[in-house]
Amino acid sequence: MTGVSRNSRFSTETDLRQLLxxxxxxxxxxxxxxxxxxxxxxxxxxxxxxxxxxxxxxGVAFVYNLSRSDIIHPDVKETALGTLGALAEANVxxxxxxxxxxxxxxxxxxxxxxxxxxxxxxxxxxxxxxLVANNKSGQTLAQTxxxxxxxxxxxxxxxxxxxxxxxxxxxxxQAHQLWKSVSCALCGCINNPPNEAxxxxxxxxxxxxxxxxxxxxxxxxxxxxxxxxxIAMAVSNNSxxxxxxxxxxxxxxxxxxxxxxxxxxxxxxxSCQLSATISKTLSKCISxxxxxxxxxxxxxxxxxxxxxxxxxxxxxEDRHYVLHSLGSCTAASEEHQxxxxxxxxxxxxxxxxxxxxxxxxKKAATFILQxxxxxxxxxxxxxxxxxxxxxxxxxxxxxxxxxxxxxxATERFRMHHRKLLLRKGARYDNVNHTKRKRRxxxxxxxxxxxxxxxxxxxxxxxxLWSYPFQPGRTNVDLGMKYRQLTVMTRCxxxxxxxxxxxx
Numbered sequence: 337m338t339g340v341s342r343n344s345r346f347s348t349e350t351d352l353r354q355l356l357x358x359x360x361x362x363x364x365x366x367x368x369x370x371x372x373x374x375x376x377x378x379x380x381x382x383x384x385x386x387x388x389x390x391x392x393x394x395g396v397a398f399v400y401n402l403s404r405s406d407i408i409h410p411d412v413k414e415t416a417l418g419t420l421g422a423l424a425e426a427n428v429x430x431x432x433x434x435x436x437x438x439x440x441x442x443x444x445x446x447x448x449x450x451x452x453x454x455x456x457x458x459x460x461x462x463x464x465x466x467l468v469a470n471n472k473s474g475q476t477l478a479q480t481x482x483x484x485x486x487x488x489x490x491x492x493x494x495x496x497x498x499x500x501x502x503x504x505x506x507x508x509x510q511a512h513q514l515w516k517s518v519s520c521a522l523c524g525c526i527n528n529p530p531n532e533a534x535x536x537x538x539x540x541x542x543x544x545x546x547x548x549x550x551x552x553x554x555x556x557x558x559x560x561x562x563x564x565x566x567i568a569m570a571v572s573n574n575s576x577x578x579x580x581x582x583x584x585x586x587x588x589x590x591x592x593x594x595x596x597x598x599x600x601x602x603x604x605x606x607s608c609q610l611s612a613t614i615s616k617t618l619s620k621c622i623s624x625x626x627x628x629x630x631x632x633x634x635x636x637x638x639x640x641x642x643x644x645x646x647x648x649x650x651x652x653e654d655r656h657y658v659l660h661s662l663g664s665c666t667a668a669s670e671e672h673q674x675x676x677x678x679x680x681x682x683x684x685x686x687x688x689x690x691x692x693x694x695x696x697x698k699k700a701a702t703f704i705l706q707x708x709x710x711x712x713x714x715x716x717x718x719x720x721x722x723x724x725x726x727x728x729x730x731x732x733x734x735x736x737x738x739x740x741x742x743x744x745a746t747e748r749f750r751m752h753h754r755k756l757l758l759r760k761g762a763r764y765d766n767v768n769h770t771k772r773k774r775r776x777x778x779x780x781x782x783x784x785x786x787x788x789x790x791x792x793x794x795x796x797x798x799x800l801w802s803y804p805f806q807p808g809r810t811n812v813d814l815g816m817k818y819r820q821l822t823v824m825t826r827c828x829x830x831x832x833x834x835x836x837x838x839x
Contacts, residue, residue, distance in 0.1 A: 348386050349393070351379060356395055359402060366409035371413070373399070373419045380423060381577060396430055404442050414456045421463040435467050435474050437610045442483040447486045454510040458517050461487070463523040475524075475531045483533060484525050490518045490540055491566075495548065496559060512558070520563035527569040538570045539580045549589035557610050560593075564613050567618040578625050587621055587628060591635040594618060598640045601647040608647045612654035615641060619661040622668070629668030638665055638675040644685060652694045659688070661698035668706040673708045682708070683748075775806055777817055784819075785814055794818075 358372040376395065380387040391394060402408055403416035424431040446452060446460045464483060468474040478484045494515040496508065526534035545567065552559055567590070571578045572588075581587055598611040618637070622629040641662045645655065665672040676682065682705075689701040777785075781803075788799030796811035 343383075345389065348489055349389060352376065352386075352390055352395060355379075355400055356393070359398070366412045369402075369409070369412045370415045373415045373732065377419050377422055379752070381426065384427060387423060387430060390423075391430060393435065396420070396433055400434065400439070410453065410456060414453070414459050417456075417459045417463050421459070421466045424463070424496060429742055430466065434463075435471065435477065436712070437477055437481060438483075439467070440464070440477045440483050441446045444483045444486050447483075447490065452720065454507070454514050455561040456492075456509075458514045461490075461514070461517040462519050463772070465517070467523050468524040470528060470678065472529055472686055474530070475526070475529075475534060478525050479531075479537065484522075487522050491515070491522060491541060491644045492544055494518060495544075501672065501830065509663055516558075516562050519566050522566055528784070530573060532574055535570050535572075535577045537576050538566075539577060542570075542581050542584045544585050546584055546586040546589045548662055549586070549593050551595075557606055560610055561613060571621050572690055573623070575625055578621055578623075578628060582628050582631070583623060587618075588635070589615065590618055590621065591637055594637065595635065595640050598644050601644050601649070603648045608644070608649035609654065611640075611644050611647075612650065612657055615644065615654075615661045616657040619657065619664050622664050626668040628673070629664055630636040632665060633669060633671040633675065636675065638662065638672050638681070639679045642676065642679050642681045642684060645688075655688075656694070656696050656700055659704065663700055663703045664705060669676055676704075676708060680744075735757075775808070778806070781805055781809075782817075782821070785818060788814075789818060791826060 337777050349709070355372045355376050362368040362372075376390065376399070380390055382648050393529045399416050399419055401415050403420060405413070408416075420434060442466050443460050447457055464478065464487075468478050478487075494511050496512040496515060522538065525531065526538055545563065548559075548563065552563075567581070568587070570583050594611060597614060598605050599607075601608040603610045618632075622632065641658055644650065644658050645662075650658070662676070666676055676685075685701050685704050689698055689705065692698060692701070784803035784805060785799065788803060792798045792802070798816045799814055800809065800811050
């Protein structure tokens with residue numbers, strides 16, 4: 337350790353000792369104590385070594401004891417809890433120091449107190465969330481000490497209600513913030529890492545969630561978001577909990593909520609974003625559970641997902657979630673596949689596959705097409721190409737609604753393609769009327785052309801787009817040049833064969 341760093345450490349240690357002394361001596365001055373706690377947090381935030389120094393001095397334990405002392409002002413105890421949460425979030429060693437049965441028991445007692453201020457409870461929930469996030473032992477302690485049960489009870493009782501908003505606006509806003517914090521803490525208790533025991537405990541609140549889903553209207557997006565996050569975490573990769581959510585009517589309510597919100601996804605950004613959130617949650621509820629996914633067919637979820645995919649407000653990430661939900665449905669039953677075809681969804685999925693540049697979206701679109709491969713009645717899906725698709729449809733004797741959808745889509749494609757060809761022809765004629773300046777092929781362009789033919793065959797457009805030819809070069813130019821090169825090569829071969837080798 338250099339002299340400068342040694343002096344800096346000594347100075348920091350002196351400051352921390354003075355601040356801890358202030359916390360100990362200024363019991364009758366809560367404002368000074370709060371300021372000392374904020375200063376400790378500020379010092380530890382600047383450098384992680386300072387937090388380790390505070391731990392070595394016993395400062396973290398001192399702040400914890402301060403937060404549970406009966407002679408300390410409630411505002412100071414609240415600030416102490418917030419400081420502990422910030423320190424634990426910034427340093428895993430500090431988090432492990434606080435992750436003890438005693439800490440969780442104190443937090444449970446704090447949250448049970450009916451006379452405790454809502455802000456105090458919210459800070460306590462924040463500390464609890466930090467201790468369980470990405471921490472299996474913290475999740476276990478939360479369940480064994482009763483913290484999980486207390487959080488579930490608060491999840492029910494602090495849910496925002498319209499009556500509260502009209503009578504006590506300030507308290508309603510604080511209660512809403514507390515409910516959101518409780519929702520986050522519950523998610524930390526049951527997932528990341530996955531905790532099946534915690535997920536099973538959360539089944540108790542599914543009936544009331546089902547009621548909330550039926551009552552919440554569109555303007556209350558701030559309620560839908562944390563509610564959907566909790567549902568997704570509770571059912572994730574757990575078939576038993578998925579079945580429980582469906583058995584209480586939760587899956588049906590979620591599907592109907594999607595139908596209710598997605599209807600305005602094209603005209604409202606808020607509706608589009610909320611629909612994507614519900615779609616993501618729905619995907620978690622039916623993931624790897626074909627029986628539940630099949631049940632959604634009666635609600636017409638596929639048509640709503642297709643409608644949502646065409647929304648101009650949908651971004652790449654949300655589009656991927658919607659495609660994932662759609663794939664879960666089509667993979668589960670032929671009825672979902674039939675609904676996708678009847679709604680004209682196949683051209684849309686193909687367009688996403690061929691024109692979208694996002695690899696995740698392409699993978700999701702490919703998966704959906706693979707699940708719908710049984711839609712081909714004559715050949716296997718792998719043998720169907722763009723060249724023989726129309727003839728297969730017209731020659732098939734087993735006609736159904738799917739054929740009509742396919743034929744209409746094919747005819748629309750032909751008409752669109754014909755218009756494009758006419759436009760290109762008109763542009764080409766205009767170009768021909770204007771005499772172009774001749775440009776000889778460079779050596780590099782000849783190499784591009786020969787390399788392109790080896791890779792793509794005689795697909796001149798593909799070669800033209802794949803290599804940096806000179807501006808103004810056309811696919812016709814490439815074809816003519818290649819034919820010239822071929823003739824020249826053949827002539828050389830003939831000359832070599834005819835002219836005798838000199839002795």
